[in-house]
Amino acid sequence: xxxxxxxxxxxxxxxxxxxxxxxxxxxxxxxxxxxxxxxxxxxxxxxxxxxxxxxxxxxxxxxxxxxxxxxxxxxxxxxxxxxxxxxxxxxxxxxxxxxxxxxxxxxxxxxxxxxxxxxxxxxxxxxxxxxxxxxxxxxxxxxxxxxxxxxxxxxxxxxxxxxxxxxxxxxxxxxxxxxxxxxxxxxxxxxxxxxxxxxxxxxxxxxxxxxxxxxxxxxxxxxxxxxxxxxxxxxxxxxxxxxxxxxxxxxxxxxxxxxxxxxxxxxxxxxxxxxxxxxxxxxxxxxxxxxxxxxxxxxxxxxxxxxxxxxxxxxxxxxxxxxxxxxxxxxxxxxxxxxxxxxxxxxxxxxxxxxxxxxxxxxxxxxxxxxxxxxxxxx
Amino acid sequence: xxxxxxxxxxxxxxxxxxxxxxxxxxxxxxxxxxxxxxxxxxxxxxxxxxxxxxxxxxxxxxxxxxxxxxxxxxxxxxxxxxxxxxxxxxxxxxxxxxxxxxxxxxxxxxxxxxxxxxxxxxxxxxxxxxxxxxxxxxxxxxxxxxxxxxxxxxxxxxxxxxxxxxxxxxxxxxxxxxxxxxxxxxxxxxxxxxxxxxxxxxxxxxxxxxxxxxxxxxxxxxxxxxxxxxxxxxxxxxxxxxxxxxxxxxxxxxxxxxxxxxxxxxxxxxxxxxxxxxxxxxxxxxxxxxxxxxxxxxxxxxxxxxxxxxxxxxxxxxxxxxxxxxxxxxxxxxxxxxxxxxxxxxxxxxxxxxxxxxxxxxxxxxxxxxxxxxxxxxx
Numbered sequence: 086x087x088x089x090x091x092x093x094x095x096x097x098x099x100x101x102x103x104x105x106x107x108x109x110x111x112x113x114x115x116x117x118x119x120x121x122x123x124x125x126x127x128x129x130x131x132x133x134x135x136x137x138x139x140x141x142x143x144x145x146x147x148x149x150x151x152x153x154x155x156x157x158x159x160x161x162x163x164x165x166x167x168x169x170x171x172x173x174x175x176x177x178x179x180x181x182x183x184x185x186x187x188x189x190x191x192x193x194x195x196x197x198x199x200x201x202x203x204x205x206x207x208x209x210x211x212x213x214x215x216x217x218x219x220x221x222x223x224x225x226x227x228x229x230x231x232x233x234x235x236x237x238x239x240x241x242x243x244x245x246x247x248x249x250x251x252x253x254x255x256x257x258x259x260x261x262x263x264x265x266x267x268x269x270x271x272x273x274x275x276x277x278x279x280x281x282x283x284x285x286x287x288x289x290x291x292x293x294x295x296x297x298x299x300x301x302x303x304x305x306x307x308x309x310x311x312x313x314x315x316x317x318x319x320x321x322x323x324x325x326x327x328x329x330x331x332x333x334x335x336x337x338x339x340x341x342x343x344x345x346x347x348x349x350x351x352x353x354x355x356x357x358x359x360x361x362x363x364x365x366x367x368x369x370x371x372x373x374x375x376x377x378x379x380x381x382x383x384x385x386x387x388x389x390x391x392x393x394x395x396x397x398x399x400x401x402x403x404x405x406x407x408x409x410x411x412x413x414x415x416x417x418x419x420x421x422x423x424x425x426x427x428x429x430x431x432x433x434x435x436x437x438x439x440x441x442x443x444x445x446x447x448x449x450x451x452x453x454x455x456x457x458x459x460x461x462x463x464x
Numbered sequence: 465x466x467x468x469x470x471x472x473x474x475x476x477x478x479x480x481x482x483x484x485x486x487x488x489x490x491x492x493x494x495x496x497x498x499x500x501x502x503x504x505x506x507x508x509x510x511x512x513x514x515x516x517x518x519x520x521x522x523x524x525x526x527x528x529x530x531x532x533x534x535x536x537x538x539x540x541x542x543x544x545x546x547x548x549x550x551x552x553x554x555x556x557x558x559x560x561x562x563x564x565x566x567x568x569x570x571x572x573x574x575x576x577x578x579x580x581x582x583x584x585x586x587x588x589x590x591x592x593x594x595x596x597x598x599x600x601x602x603x604x605x606x607x608x609x610x611x612x613x614x615x616x617x618x619x620x621x622x623x624x625x626x627x628x629x630x631x632x633x634x635x636x637x638x639x640x641x642x643x644x645x646x647x648x649x650x651x652x653x654x655x656x657x658x659x660x661x662x663x664x665x666x667x668x669x670x671x672x673x674x675x676x677x678x679x680x681x682x683x684x685x686x687x688x689x690x691x692x693x694x695x696x697x698x699x700x701x702x703x704x705x706x707x708x709x710x711x712x713x714x715x716x717x718x719x720x721x722x723x724x725x726x727x728x729x730x731x732x733x734x735x736x737x738x739x740x741x742x743x744x745x746x747x748x749x750x751x752x753x754x755x756x757x758x759x760x761x762x763x764x765x766x767x768x769x770x771x772x773x774x775x776x777x778x779x780x781x782x783x784x785x786x787x788x789x790x791x792x793x794x795x796x797x798x799x800x801x802x803x804x805x806x807x808x809x810x811x812x813x814x815x816x817x818x819x820x821x822x823x824x825x826x827x828x829x830x831x832x833x834x835x836x837x838x839x840x841x842x843x
Contacts, residue, residue: 151766152767152812156677201577224582267657283684284681287663295535299513303657304662
């Protein structure tokens with residue numbers, strides 16, 4: 086499978102138009118973006134060491150390394166482009182765009198959930214930002230725009246879902262005693278790149294007793310007979326992501342593990358079933374937790390249950406509690422065409438953990454499940 | 465090759481002791497760290513969603529997800545450990561440690577080059593940080609400590625260098641017409657995981673005209689006859705990183721490309737040769753740029769020339785200009801046992817780019833080169 090789906094470039098100018106509406110509502114005069122996913126969403130290109138500015142007149146200015154001007158010109162939709170040589174040049178380019186936009190006072194929106202304090206200092210350097218311009222977090226503007234996906238985005242995410250399935254199959258089929266967790270991750274990642282992924286977010290593979298920890302970053306632990314293995318993959322294809330987690334066992338799982346896996350699957354499927362327009366994030370969380378609690382795992386639940394997914398593999402909507410600490414707003418009832426990853430929490434004992442995760446699109450009457458690899462603990 | 469080099473755990477308490485000295489010099493009473501590499505350096509474990517606090521009495525407190533307590537206890541050196549269920553719990557755990565350390569005023573050091581504004585807000589939430597405690601950037605404390613590597617660290621980085629060579633060989637040997645850039649990256653990554661890498665930082669593969677851009681994130685562009693390919697890999701093994709970049713050609717490179725490759729190699733080798741104790745970063749930069757400028761490429765140079773490397777693949781020391789904007793201090797003359805990656809800038813025309821990079825340890829009399837894969841543009 087080789088993917089290369091063309092995205093009609095008119096979508097970007099429509100998004101910029103919507104963006105300026107939300108900017109007005111939130112009293113922001115200019116956006117200054119450096120998060121690649123936000124820049125991609127509005128222009129068709131997002132890359133490292135670049136920035137995008139958008140003003141209330143729907144004018145889009147991009148600043149890029151001097152090496153990248155032609156490449157960005159081919160890929161992105163914008164009104165102005167400037168090249169810089171280094172950080173000093175970048176700062177001056179930002180200042181020039183403020184001038185060009187006629188903005189010497191008002192408010193510039195910055196990505197508080199992305200910028201480190203040192204990056205913030207650089208973007209608001211007195212040689213970049215006019216003194217009279219105040220700053221404000223613009224995270225919510227982009228989250229609002231990006232949350233409900235357009236038909237083309239759903240199409241791209243379906244492809245990302247297929248690639249996740251291919252990666253999962255390769256990883257699970259490869260499993261044998263003596264492999265390291267890292268090698269298992271490598272099987273999944275290799276297959277995803279073969280199948281058309283341009284990349285992936287960090288893979289998690291944990292085995293045996295390491296399945297009890299919250300973030301199973303692969304190690305050189307060798308899997309042995311009787312080990313259960315937790316595999317969590319996140320391919321990126323055509324700029325969009327998907328998220329899948331499955332469990333598998335080398336040999337025979339214990340009856341306790343089989344039971345927990347069955348209960349978790351029931352919780353996942355019940356929550357997925359409720360993923361229709363109008364449902365609240367809290368209701369989905371309660372549904373998933375409810376099944377686990379009723380089966381006696383109330384003290385074994387850890388981790389936020391659900392997260393939005395799209396260009397980033399974790400994005401808005403987030404459940405209210407989690408959202409608050411991650412600089413996002415608590416989400417309204419979910420609309421149709423919001424993709425979410427369900428199953429980000431797990432059942433954790435002090436000897437093993439069980440978790441399953443799928444990428445699901447909230448539907449008008451029924452959800453669309455984008456990751457379809459079977460849920461078989463025993464192979 | 466399977467690596468699993470044991471690190472004597474006494475190194476961590478010695479580092480904490482040195483750390484408290486630097487804290488005193490910089491008038492910081494408590495460190496509150498969440499950057500995994502900094503936490504690993506001081507305790508032997510660094511992971512997502514966790515924090516480490518260090519006070520001036522060499523007391524180390526760690527806060528971890530409740531699922532991870534036993535795993536962290538096995539891996540890390542600390543005096544106090546607390547578990548939390550979620551972000552609210554994390555905040556309260558931080559408050560508890562401030563109390564336990566008897567710190568209600570003074571200064572807490574935070575990682576300004578790592579924390580986003582929203583993470584900063586969470587860590588300094590009124591329920592976490594006592595009102596009387598002010599905050600200060602502690603980036604430089606950890607950079608100072610981590611810059612000169614201990615013998616065990618050099619040993620681990622040598623292993624990371626070997627893995628980079630194995631990855632590069634696999635990627636270059638695999639090259640054939642019709643492969644995508646992403647698939648080429650996959651060959652290198654797969655081989656590195658096979659050879660003992662627990663993971664890797666983002667791989668770069670750019671081919672043909674895409675070699676002209678500064679950050680060649682792999683795409684589904686298919687390589688064709690006559691394309692040059694830029695491959696940049698960054699394995700992580702035993703928590704340490706290495707960095708290698710090589711060029712290869714599908715078929716025959718042009719004479720222009722061959723010449724630029726020769727010049728770049730000369731620049732790299734001359735700069736590597738000067739990497740001995742007492743040399744300044746600026747002198748190394750000038751050496752590399754000098755060779756390129758003298759060969760007529762003055763207008764084709766882009767990108768910072770050199771960066772430090774260790775647990776992170778980009779860390780202090782950074783050249784002064786670059787350091788300033790990345791929240792780091794300008795480095796003093798380089799000491800023995802500072803590993804650097806040389807060759808982070810390139811020769812860029814509007815049709816192609818050439819870049820080569822090696823991981824090199826500054827030596828007393830001569831440098832140690834950790835990445836040794838041959839520099840052959842023609843295969």
